[in-house]
Amino acid sequence: MSVRTLPLVFINLGGEMLYILDQRLRAHNTSEDNSEKGVWSENDRKRVLNDIVWTMFSKPFMDELLKPQQLYSHRTLKTVLTRLAHSSIMRLNPASMDRLYELMIMAFKYQVFVCPRPKDLLLISYNHIDAIRELVKDTPAVVNQVDETHRKIIEVYASSSEGEFQLLRQTLLIFFQDMHVRVSLFLKSQVQNPNGRFALLTSGPVPHRVDVPGLIRTFNSKGREVRRSEFPTGGSYTSPIREGSFELHGDRVIRLGTNMYNVNHPEETHTSKVPSVKTDDAPNLLAKEELNLLARLMGSMKAENVPGVETGFRISLFTTDQEEEEAEASGGAEESLCGVINIQAMQDEQAATELARIAGQFAEREEESDNPSSSKGDDLLAMMDDL
Amino acid sequence: MYHKEKSIQIKNSASALYNNLSVLRIAPRRLTYFTVVHANVVNMVSASWDGLNYSHRQLQSKEPNVATSTSLIMQAAFCVLPSRDLLVVTSQKGIQMYESDGSIMVYWHALDTPETPTAQAVFARGISAVWENYICVGVSSGSILVFDVPSKGSNITLSEVLEEHKESITDMASECSGSQECIADLVSADDGGNLCVWKSGEEFQLLNKISGFDMSCSSVKLWKGTVVAGYGTGQIRLYEAVTGILHAEVNAHARWIYSLDIAPFSGLLLSAAEDSLVRVWHLTMTPETNSVEVAHLHNECVTDTQICGAKFCDGDGYAFAVTGYDLSEIIRYTQS
Numbered sequence A: 001m002s003v004r005t006l007p008l009v010f011i012n013l014g015g016e017m018l019y020i021l022d023q024r025l026r027a028h029n030t031s032e033d034n035s036e037k038g039v040w041s042e043n044d045r046k047r048v049l050n051d052i053v054w055t056m057f058s059k060p061f062m063d064e065l066l067k068p069q070q071l072y073s074h075r076t077l078k079t080v081l082t083r084l085a086h087s088s089i090m091r092l093n094p095a096s097m098d099r100l101y102e103l104m105i106m107a108f109k110y111q112v113f114v115c116p117r118p119k120d121l122l123l124i125s126y127n128h129i130d131a132i133r134e135l136v137k138d139t140p141a142v143v144n145q146v147d148e149t150h151r152k153i154i155e156v157y158a159s160s161s162e163g164e165f166q167l168l169r170q171t172l173l174i175f176f177q178d179m180h181v182r183v184s185l186f187l188k189s190q191v192q193n194p195n196g197r198f199a200l201l202t203s204g205p206v207p208h209r210v211d212v213p214g215l216i217r218t219f220n221s222k223g224r225e226v227r228r229s230e231f232p233t234g235g236s237y238t239s240p241i242r243e244g245s246f247e248l249h250g251d252r253v254i255r256l257g258t259n260m261y262n263v264n265h266p267e268e269t270h271t272s273k274v275p276s277v278k279t280d281d282a283p284n285l286l287a288k289e290e291l292n293l294l295a296r297l298m299g300s301m302k303a304e305n306v307p308g309v310e311t312g313f314r315i316s317l318f319t320t321d322q323e324e325e326e327a328e329a330s331g332g333a334e335e336s337l338c339g340v341i342n343i344q345a346m347q348d349e350q351a352a353t354e355l356a357r358i359a360g361q362f363a364e365r366e367e368e369s370d371n372p373s374s375s376k377g378d379d380l381l382a383m384m385d386d387l
Numbered sequence B: 001m002y003h004k005e006k007s008i009q010i011k012n013s014a015s016a017l018y019n020n021l022s023v024l025r026i027a028p029r030r031l032t033y034f035t036v037v038h039a040n041v042v043n044m045v046s047a048s049w050d051g052l053n054y055s056h057r058q059l060q061s062k063e064p065n066v067a068t069s070t071s072l073i074m075q076a077a078f079c080v081l082p083s084r085d086l087l088v089v090t091s092q093k094g095i096q097m098y099e100s101d102g103s104i105m106v107y108w109h110a111l112d113t114p115e116t117p118t119a120q121a122v123f124a125r126g127i128s129a130v131w132e133n134y135i136c137v138g139v140s141s142g143s144i145l146v147f148d149v150p151s152k153g154s155n156i157t158l159s160e161v162l163e164e165h166k167e168s169i170t171d172m173a174s175e176c177s178g179s180q181e182c183i184a185d186l187v188s189a190d191d192g193g194n195l196c197v198w199k200s201g202e203e204f205q206l207l208n209k210i211s212g213f214d215m216s217c218s219s220v221k222l223w224k225g226t227v228v229a230g231y232g233t234g235q236i237r238l239y240e241a242v243t244g245i246l247h248a249e250v251n252a253h254a255r256w257i258y259s260l261d262i263a264p265f266s267g268l269l270l271s272a273a274e275d276s277l278v279r280v281w282h283l284t285m286t287p288e289t290n291s292v293e294v295a296h297l298h299n300e301c302v303t304d305t306q307i308c309g310a311k312f313c314d315g316d317g318y319a320f321a322v323t324g325y326d327l328s329e330i331i332r333y334t335q336s
Helices: A006-027 A042-056 A059-066 A074-085 A094-114 A120-135 A140-157 A162-176 A184-188 A288-300 A321-330 A349-368 A374-386
Strands: A203-205 A215-219 A225-230 A236-238 A313-315 A343-345 B002-004 B022-026 B031-038 B041-048 B054-060 B073-080 B085-091 B094-099 B105-110 B124-130 B134-139 B143-148 B157-163 B169-174 B186-190 B195-199 B205-210 B217-223 B226-231 B235-240 B246-251 B257-263 B268-273 B277-286 B291-301 B307-312 B319-324 B329-335
Touching: A006 A042, A006 A059, A006 A074, A006 A094, A006 A120, A006 A140, A006 A162, A042 A074, A042 A120, A042 A140, A059 A140, A059 A288, A074 A094, A074 A288, A094 A120, A094 A162, A120 A140, A120 A162, A215 B291, B002 B291, B022 B073, B022 B085, B022 B307, B031 B073, B041 B073, B041 B085, B073 B124, B085 B124, B085 B134, B105 B143, B124 B143, B124 B186, B134 B169, B134 B186, B143 B169, B186 B217, B195 B226, B217 B257, B226 B257, B226 B268, B226 B277, B235 B257, B235 B291, B246 B291, B268 B307, B277 B307, B277 B319
Parallel strands: A203 A236, B124 B169, B169 B217, B257 B307
Antiparallel strands: A215 A225, A215 B246, A313 A343, B002 B329, B022 B031, B031 B041, B041 B054, B073 B085, B085 B094, B094 B105, B124 B134, B134 B143, B143 B157, B169 B186, B186 B195, B195 B205, B217 B226, B226 B235, B235 B246, B257 B268, B268 B277, B277 B291, B307 B319, B319 B329
16 A cells, blocks of 8 residues: 555644643643642643654654655554653653553544545645644744655655545555544544544535536537536535645645644543444564564654653643543443543653663564564664663 | 345455445355455455355455565455456455455466565556456556456466556456447556556557546446546546547536446446445436436435445346445345
8 A cells, every 4th residue: 555654644643642742731730830749830841842843853753754665553653652752751651652542543533534635634734733833833943843844745745646645545544444432522523423433424515626516417429518417416515615725834724633622621532442342453473574664763763861850740641630520420331441540750760661661562572473583673672772 | 216225244344445345146056245355354255145144254465475564455356257257356465366255266466566665556456357368457557467367277377468557557347238349348547537448359459548637537337338437526427438538427426436336237327435425327328329318316325434335236236235434344225
């Protein structure tokens, strides 16, 4: 399938991640200075976002993504996104990361699913980039990097045809297949049904370049129209709205990909699994190619060394008092994943431990496979330990 | 006109791929086979006509090297030849051909894949049986591979490579009316909406080329010398194959069309799109005036589903079946 999915995947998933982190870090009680232990100040929040954006839009990382290659497994993606999330002082434990990943994926799945025409995937990506630019606007160096990447993206996808964008979209849809995690924000706005599936309207404006359905035209051999008739469409469609801008700056027109998380409604990041859905049973063994990609991506992310004098922060990323009440009220009737998640923000000395833990997971997998080239796996692990 | 029947459950959900449903009716055994692609697997269901027996089978995509990542399947289609029926499966790695019940793989053709990936994706897509003994398969480069198929056995050979399209092949279809009078045997479509019309033989002959309008043609049929093409703009266009004259244009759907099918004995046309709608039309040819009439007959809405496959289950169009992205069932409709 498409070999050009990764840049858009990271921009859009990364964008959703930043929206969620921004909202959760704001929602928690903040103080003006760092005097209170366990509290995220305005500065801390901005710093976390800046660090993540800086790493994500760095030239070596983006260059790796821009190489033509297949889209790999959820496991690989989640590992890289975890590393991205940890490029600052904040640390998330696996349960938090799982929940964050679910939210990101479902948001992007929705955007790809209802995308009016395949080329609009770019507009969705540009909406994310625009919002990211806004989040880091106080740091010109980071804004520059975002602009540079944006220019590169425009250039890379400029020559893709609608058919190629549809192939890209189909590749993404296969990646998201069978995921029906319910997101309360989506359920409330009725873009998602209680069974976890997204709503598709048979009304509204048709996409750009599409004619409103309903007309049959017949021509003679000279090319002249000889008959025109109408048929009932079963929907109520209207003419297309104006096309969004594909430039560095401009009105994108479509709203997909903009920040839908409102500071006042923190419960909107509440998710729950649909009981009957089978979980993703991705195989434990990562293919050789995926391990190589992972190593290259991790290697291209420079670890910003923050002095280890920061005190540890304890933060609950996904609960508010309201959610805790809701969790108690539901009384465990739903799946246990709706429970309270406490995240511990670890100090920087533990960053190496964290990476070693991730690396350790690969060590286990390497041992499981009786692959003759296991020495290659050892080299990869050594590389990751050096990061 | 049609009412919904009991759906057939399949082991996995359907992937969002063009023409993602193939149907083979086996009258002597009172069975119908259905195939639906899910990522790197083909789900096959054999359904008895009395609705009592269903058996399932899964076919995996073939990879030359287990250590590499899985190969995604682009399409699976039954090819009906006078002497035998085969199931052809196309993927990123190559082309597999099976006996029609999926029991034995009789042929494997690997695609040339470069060592390091290039900007162009590599895959095979677009499958059609042609005339007596050919199976044609399209490739992402725009080439069409013509395979010569003996009446039995696995001695299938690559007979010719047709290089006419410059963009990825999306779909192909052969003349389905059964009429011997038609000159054109095969039509191929690509991502730019370009259509090529061919006459089969030891050397295939290009009869006509119909330019696209820069919009992908995702599904194509050929019936009584008329090309019926479905586009990403939701339009259906009818062309006279050999001359390229546009007979009719239908603003049929509000989103990308994913599947077209024709019931050759009755002239019924089925169209399905990402807009969640399936539509049934009737085509009437008037050879004297050299005109084609298109009449709309029926709509079915599969709520909240982007449809990826729709096929008639018989030559009269008495019943049809539908698949949708993320849906683990084959939905069936029968005439009331």
